[in-house]
Amino acid sequence: MRLPEKFTRRAKAPAKSGWTYVLFLIILATAFDASVAYFCIKSERRSQSELVQTAAAKQALDSLQDALLQVNSAVSSGIAAPIVIGEHSLELQRYANARRALDELSALEPATRAVTKDGLSLRDLTEQYLESARQTLDRWRGKETLTSGGTAGLMPLNVRLNAVLSQIAVERNIESERVTHAMNSVFGWSYWVVGFLLSSVIVTNLVLLALFSRFVATRQSELDAMNTLAMSDHQLRLLSQALEDSPNGVLISRLNDDGAELIEYANPAVSAMLGYANDELIGMKGEVLADPADVAEMRATLEQTGRYQRLVHLRAKSGAQIGVQLCISAVVDGASAPAHYVVVLNDVSELLASRERLRQQAKYDMLTLLPNRNELLERLDAMLSQASDSGSSCVVLFLDLDHFKYINDTLGHATGDAVLREVSKRLRERLPRDVLIARYGGDEFVIAAAGYDAAHVEILCRDVLDAVGEPVFSGTSELHVDGSIGVALCPLHARSASDLLRCADAAMYLAKADGRNCSRVFEPSLGREIEARLGMSNKLRRALADNELYLVYQPQYSLTTHQLTGLEALVRWRDAHGRLFMPGEFIPIAEQHGLIGRLGEYVLDKALAQLAAWRAAGVPLVAVSVNVAAQQFASGDFVGVVLDTLRRHDIEAHWLELEITESSLVQNTSRTLSQLQTLRNHGIRIAIDDFGTGYSSLSYLDTYEIDRLKIDRSFVSELETRPSRAGIVRGVILLAKGLGYGVVAEGVETPGQLSILRASGCGYAQGYLLSKPVLPDHAVALLRSPTRPPHGDPVLGDESQLFRFDA
Numbered sequence: 001m002r003l004p005e006k007f008t009r010r011a012k013a014p015a016k017s018g019w020t021y022v023l024f025l026i027i028l029a030t031a032f033d034a035s036v037a038y039f040c041i042k043s044e045r046r047s048q049s050e051l052v053q054t055a056a057a058k059q060a061l062d063s064l065q066d067a068l069l070q071v072n073s074a075v076s077s078g079i080a081a082p083i084v085i086g087e088h089s090l091e092l093q094r095y096a097n098a099r100r101a102l103d104e105l106s107a108l109e110p111a112t113r114a115v116t117k118d119g120l121s122l123r124d125l126t127e128q129y130l131e132s133a134r135q136t137l138d139r140w141r142g143k144e145t146l147t148s149g150g151t152a153g154l155m156p157l158n159v160r161l162n163a164v165l166s167q168i169a170v171e172r173n174i175e176s177e178r179v180t181h182a183m184n185s186v187f188g189w190s191y192w193v194v195g196f197l198l199s200s201v202i203v204t205n206l207v208l209l210a211l212f213s214r215f216v217a218t219r220q221s222e223l224d225a226m227n228t229l230a231m232s233d234h235q236l237r238l239l240s241q242a243l244e245d246s247p248n249g250v251l252i253s254r255l256n257d258d259g260a261e262l263i264e265y266a267n268p269a270v271s272a273m274l275g276y277a278n279d280e281l282i283g284m285k286g287e288v289l290a291d292p293a294d295v296a297e298m299r300a301t302l303e304q305t306g307r308y309q310r311l312v313h314l315r316a317k318s319g320a321q322i323g324v325q326l327c328i329s330a331v332v333d334g335a336s337a338p339a340h341y342v343v344v345l346n347d348v349s350e351l352l353a354s355r356e357r358l359r360q361q362a363k364y365d366m367l368t369l370l371p372n373r374n375e376l377l378e379r380l381d382a383m384l385s386q387a388s389d390s391g392s393s394c395v396v397l398f399l400d401l402d403h404f405k406y407i408n409d410t411l412g413h414a415t416g417d418a419v420l421r422e423v424s425k426r427l428r429e430r431l432p433r434d435v436l437i438a439r440y441g442g443d444e445f446v447i448a449a450a451g452y453d454a455a456h457v458e459i460l461c462r463d464v465l466d467a468v469g470e471p472v473f474s475g476t477s478e479l480h481v482d483g484s485i486g487v488a489l490c491p492l493h494a495r496s497a498s499d500l501l502r503c504a505d506a507a508m509y510l511a512k513a514d515g516r517n518c519s520r521v522f523e524p525s526l527g528r529e530i531e532a533r534l535g536m537s538n539k540l541r542r543a544l545a546d547n548e549l550y551l552v553y554q555p556q557y558s559l560t561t562h563q564l565t566g567l568e569a570l571v572r573w574r575d576a577h578g579r580l581f582m583p584g585e586f587i588p589i590a591e592q593h594g595l596i597g598r599l600g601e602y603v604l605d606k607a608l609a610q611l612a613a614w615r616a617a618g619v620p621l622v623a624v625s626v627n628v629a630a631q632q633f634a635s636g637d638f639v640g641v642v643l644d645t646l647r648r649h650d651i652e653a654h655w656l657e658l659e660i661t662e663s664s665l666v667q668n669t670s671r672t673l674s675q676l677q678t679l680r681n682h683g684i685r686i687a688i689d690d691f692g693t694g695y696s697s698l699s700y701l702d703t704y705e706i707d708r709l710k711i712d713r714s715f716v717s718e719l720e721t722r723p724s725r726a727g728i729v730r731g732v733i734l735l736a737k738g739l740g741y742g743v744v745a746e747g748v749e750t751p752g753q754l755s756i757l758r759a760s761g762c763g764y765a766q767g768y769l770l771s772k773p774v775l776p777d778h779a780v781a782l783l784r785s786p787t788r789p790p791h792g793d794p795v796l797g798d799e800s801q802l803f804r805f806d807a
Contacts (some may be wrong), residue, residue, distance in 0.1 A: 067098035249345030275317035377437035380497040397625035398504035404443035461519040484511040487518035552773035653683035713747025
């Protein structure tokens with residue numbers, strides 16, 4: 001965030017003048033200290049130069065003294081033992097050394113300042129001595145012989161040497177004094193002055209730095225304060241804009257002298273949420289917007305923690321209750337009691353509405369708006385608990401609409417839904433308000449009530465049947481729907497909700513068995529029957545897993561050629577204890593408990609496996625008919641299962657005939673047509689089983705491509721006793737021939753029935769008169785001799801005995 005220009009100018013100008021002042025002081029102090037130090041250092045260097053020069057002079061004096069002594073020694077040696085002194089003799093070399101030492105000493109200024117009493121300097125004395133020594137050496141060079149008294153000639157020379165040495169000693173003393181003086185100058189007052197100046201510079205700089213740091217810190221604090229003020233102003237504008245544009249409502253209230261909270265600020269979101277204008281909100285007491293119970297809780301929580309957060313309902317200007325997520329924070333301005341409160345409102349009315357919709361979907365049926373099964377069980381448990389505490393009874397009615405599936409299949413599910421909505425509406429309107437009405441599932445409803453005796457239960461059942469039985473109008477159609485009701489009482493029949501529903505459901509099936517459109521009360525024997533059915537269902541599951549079921553085959557003969565034309569596969573069940581169960585005992589249980597699909601696949605697999613075994617054994621084959629239940633045929637993968645089983649056993653499709661009930665053909669016409677066409681395109685034959693006993697309709701005979709009709713045994717068994725039955729059979733045969741279908745008569749048990757069927761033109765028959773169902777091994781004999789009349793020529797034999805051979 002950039003600082004505004006005017007604040008920048010005000011902040012930088014004082015800092016610049018302060019910097020200049022401090023830098024000027026530092027430069028001035030440093031210049032003064034540097035000049036003093038310069039003069040001190042220059043003096044020190046002069047003293048050091050003098051010290052060096054003096055040391056050199058002293059060293060030159062020492063060298064001169066040594067050279068003169070060596071010259072003197074040479075002269076003395078020459079006198080004692082005269083020798084010829086040549087150009088390169090030792091004496092001459094020593095003389096040259098003395099001369100060189102004298103020249104070096106003469107080059108130094110101090111060497112010429114000391115003189116003797118005669119006014120001679122050290123140089124003068126040394127030159128005189130060297131001249132005398134040279135003359136003496138010259139005499140030696142002339143080979144003059146000295147006598148014993150000749151040594152006296154050295155006396156003047158020695159005197160001169162002593163004088164030179166004395167003068168050298170004087171010069172050495174002078175140089176020693178100069179060394180001492182120079183040493184004192186080098187390590188004297190100038191070092192103390194320089195040390196003091198350096199210390200003063202350091203102290204001065206430290207003081208100036210401290211002052212400068214304090215000055216900078218002060219100016220930086222001022223700049224920070226100005227920046228903070230500028231940023232605070234900008235941030236306040238941003239926060240204000242954010243509050244104004246926030247979708248959440250924000251209120252700021254203060255406590256007045258009476259302890260009431262008065263609204264001082266409200267952003268536009270609050271006005272949009274509650275419907276009040278901003279002028280109306282300012283000065284309003286905040287507690288008038290909330291429920292009094294919530295206000296008391298808010299105050300108690302704020303006094304304890306200073307913060308309150310909860311989902312509450314606020315009262316809008318229109319009087320509507322608005323669900324909001326409320327968050328209140330107390331603002332304390334240095335006092336013990338809060339001065340202001342900041343309130344944030346988040347409108348969650350849509351969220352609450354969604355939750356309510358989800359709750360409705362979880363507990364209510366969306367089609368009928370009645371409680372669903374979960375809500376029914378919950379309410380029924382509560383009703384039973386209250387009835388138990390009060391000692392009263394409860395009744396549960398289980399209502400199932402009769403033939404409702406037919407409405408869905410023929411008129412469509414939209415019409416079926418309209419019927420369900422109308423029935424639900426009538427039940428709510430006709431039944432008392434204290435009665436619980438719920439949709440259990442599909443076309444099943446449950447009505448529960450408490451405190452009803454037997455007479456009231458009967459009236460309640462009649463009201464329900466009357467409400468259901470009235471015509472339902474759907475578009476231009478008038479529909480008539482009936483219902484079957486099962487009744488269970490608590491505590492007479494059961495005490496829990498699930499047990500009561502189970503008993504009422506069982507009684508409902510009893511009402512259907514009694515002709516429908518009636519009510520039946522649960523009987524204990526029916527409960528035992530239900531338990532037996534459940535036990536049978538479990539045993540059937542184990543039987544399928546343990547391979548306890550097996551197939552028998554009933555032959556089908558041609559009534560014109562007397563040949564064996566097919567076998568119908570029939571399933572039998574013999575349990576581990578050797579008990580034999582017939583299909584009528586376990587097929588209905590398989591249908592009720594969802595096992596019919598597994599059972600049908602089991603029979604199909606075993607029948608095709610037997611065909612494969614016969615073919616492998618070289619036995620002549622005929623088509624095998626397999627029954628298909630309506631539930632099995634309606635499954636989405638039925639065609640795939642059939643074709644996969646044929647491929648697995650490598651059986652040609654024309655050896656398989658599927659017997660389908662009429663009820664299978666009226667379900668989902670388009671899919672049924674597609675399935676039948678697919679099966680027939682692969683060569684599988686289709687027969688309509690039990691024709692005339694289901695939803696008989698001539699339309700599907702013309703719609704679907706089938707191969708044969710099978711006349712149910714209920715028509716064949718009464719051919720000799722009821723002429724109408726014979727007329728129906730003849731009509732079915734003529735209809736089938738007209739459509740090009742074959743006809744098979746089931747359950748032929750007497751010669752009279754066989755004669756009527758042959759006279760009516762029936763092409764095929766099966767029944768105990770011709771052959772009972774046989775095991776696979778016995779069927780082999782029939783397959784190997786398909787035309788085996790028991791008594792001579794079949795044309796000349798007694799017609800009543802035709803096909804009477806046992807297998």
